[in-house]
Amino acid sequence: MLERLEGALPGMTRWRVPGGRGVDWGALEAGLGTPLPSDFRSLAEAYPVLVIGDFLTVSLPRPGGEESWAAEAGDDEILQDLYEMEDMEDYVPYPQPGGLIAWAESSSGDVFYWRTIPADPDAWTVVVRTDNADWIEFPVGAVGFLAGVYGHTIAVPGMPGAFPGDAPDVQGLSDRVG
Helix, strand or coil: CHHHHHHHCHHHHHHCCCCCCCCCHHHHHHHHCCCCCHHHHHHHHHCCCEEECCCEEECCCCCCCHHHHHHHHHCCHHHHHHHHCCCCCCCCECCCCCCEEEEEEECCCCEEEEECCCCCHHHCEEEEECCCCCEEEECCCHHHHHHHHHCCCCCCCCCCCCCCCCCCCEEECCCCCC
């Protein structure tokens, strides 16, 4: 699946970390309270945080920052506010059963989540909340979703007209702290 994404976004390969990044998945998943999908784990081992087309930021955990990534993902205040305002259709925030965990966001305010059901994280689907408050679910995982969007086989209604663009620039953000 990662190869399919790299094929759709060949500019991302210059950010690939040879030998992997060394994310402490045990600490991250213990802090979050759930394992994460294997495609996302593969992406996070190979790449730092990615910014695609100066629009979409894929939030990949930084080695040494696993606990903060898990804390942010498990305590999404905006999602909790939407839930309390009953503005989530049939979705709920994590850690409720089937709750949503964010893994990417756009500069326009769109947020990309996993729906944490069924129990097997590799079967989780992607849910997008667009900046105009539409909720759209896609029957693929995060990496498959990105490969489909940037490979032009998945369309996301409500996105800006230029999204996803042809051959968007990909930037990798440093793992260094300070």
